[in-house]
Amino acid sequence: MTHPTRNPDFMISERLESEIARAATRVIGARSVVALTGAGLSVESGIPPFRGPGGLWTKYGEPPLDGYQRFLRDPKQAWQDRLSPREPWARALAETLGSAKPNAGHYALVELEALGRCDAVITQNIDDLHRQAGARELIEIHGNHKLLRCLGCVARFAPGELAIDPEALPPRCPRCGSVVKVDIVHFGEPIPADVLRRCHAVVERADCMLVVGTSATVYPAAEFPLEVLRRGGSVIEVNPEPSELSDLALLSLRGPAGAVLARLVELVSRARAGSVQ
Numbered sequence: 001m002t003h004p005t006r007n008p009d010f011m012i013s014e015r016l017e018s019e020i021a022r023a024a025t026r027v028i029g030a031r032s033v034v035a036l037t038g039a040g041l042s043v044e045s046g047i048p049p050f051r052g053p054g055g056l057w058t059k060y061g062e063p064p065l066d067g068y069q070r071f072l073r074d075p076k077q078a079w080q081d082r083l084s085p086r087e088p089w090a091r092a093l094a095e096t097l098g099s100a101k102p103n104a105g106h107y108a109l110v111e112l113e114a115l116g117r118c119d120a121v122i123t124q125n126i127d128d129l130h131r132q133a134g135a136r137e138l139i140e141i142h143g144n145h146k147l148l149r150c151l152g153c154v155a156r157f158a159p160g161e162l163a164i165d166p167e168a169l170p171p172r173c174p175r176c177g178s179v180v181k182v183d184i185v186h187f188g189e190p191i192p193a194d195v196l197r198r199c200h201a202v203v204e205r206a207d208c209m210l211v212v213g214t215s216a217t218v219y220p221a222a223e224f225p226l227e228v229l230r231r232g233g234s235v236i237e238v239n240p241e242p243s244e245l246s247d248l249a250l251l252s253l254r255g256p257a258g259a260v261l262a263r264l265v266e267l268v269s270r271a272r273a274g275s276v277q
């Protein structure tokens with residue numbers, strides 16, 4: 001199966017090539033590697049980031065930080081807004097989410113997992129692209145825009161599993177009768193306990209974290225690389241721009257995730273092939 005190739009416009013400089021080679025050595029030698037991804041990974045799939053140039057919040061302003069409380073106050077209205085978004089940023093995001101496809105960066109992480117060099121991917125992205133790429137050990141810390149979640153028993157429903165009747169909003173859980181919302185974690189909403197438990201379980205084992213396409217400004221996700229560092233582990237950042245983590249990272253690979261991760265995986269798989277001969 002052919003995968004989208006890395007960005008042809010981006011040339012890997014000699015300096016970046018040698019840094020990617022150092023990153024590959026670190027990844028091969030690590031006890032446990034976990035990847036933390038953000039909106040930057042999906043930029044090459046046509047989904048804008050939130051902050052920085054071309055960011056949704058840069059363009060439309062940050063949404064109110066009490067999205068969850070608003071949902072709880074009036075779930076019917078919140079569902080009507082979901083079914084026909086009024087906010088320009090929500091419309092813009094919905095449009096791109098509908099047509100986006102995984103890029104070379106998503107597939108590279110799947111390959112790294114298949115090589116046994118990535119034990120889990122924690123993503124802040126709600127775009128479902130890691131799943132579509134075939135990620136196995138995937139933790140969607142901010143939820144998934146295609147899934148629904150019961151606020152009572154925390155059951156999740158895949159697309160089509162629960163009929164949404166615009167005349168009978170909000171939808172109710174067929175198991176416990178509680179209100180059902182989209183699985184996306186709104187501003188002001190606690191991360192579901194089961195998701196957080198899974199994050200902590202993989203982070204506490206990791207001694208190397210690949211941090212891809214995130215400004216590392218939103219918690220609790222931004223805490224995970226700091227936890228790895230506190231335990232003497234290392235952070236490898238993939239981001240064309242500096243982030244909150246750049247000063248703490250062992251390596252900052254300055255380039256688009258698609259190109260950089262594809263090259264990293266090439267070097268890791270070649271080294272592993274070499275070591276098995």
Ligand code: APR
Nearest residue numbers: 038039040043049050051124213214215218239241256257
């Ligand atoms: N490859 C890698 N990184 C990129 C690319 C690219 N092609 N393009 C942009 N970036 C980087 C930017 O430099 C920036 O540091 O991706 C980062 C995106 O940062 P944010 O827009 O802040 O996104 P993220 O860190 O995922 O935001 C965290 O904030 O708004 C909430 O819930 C939302 O999950 C989101 C959270």
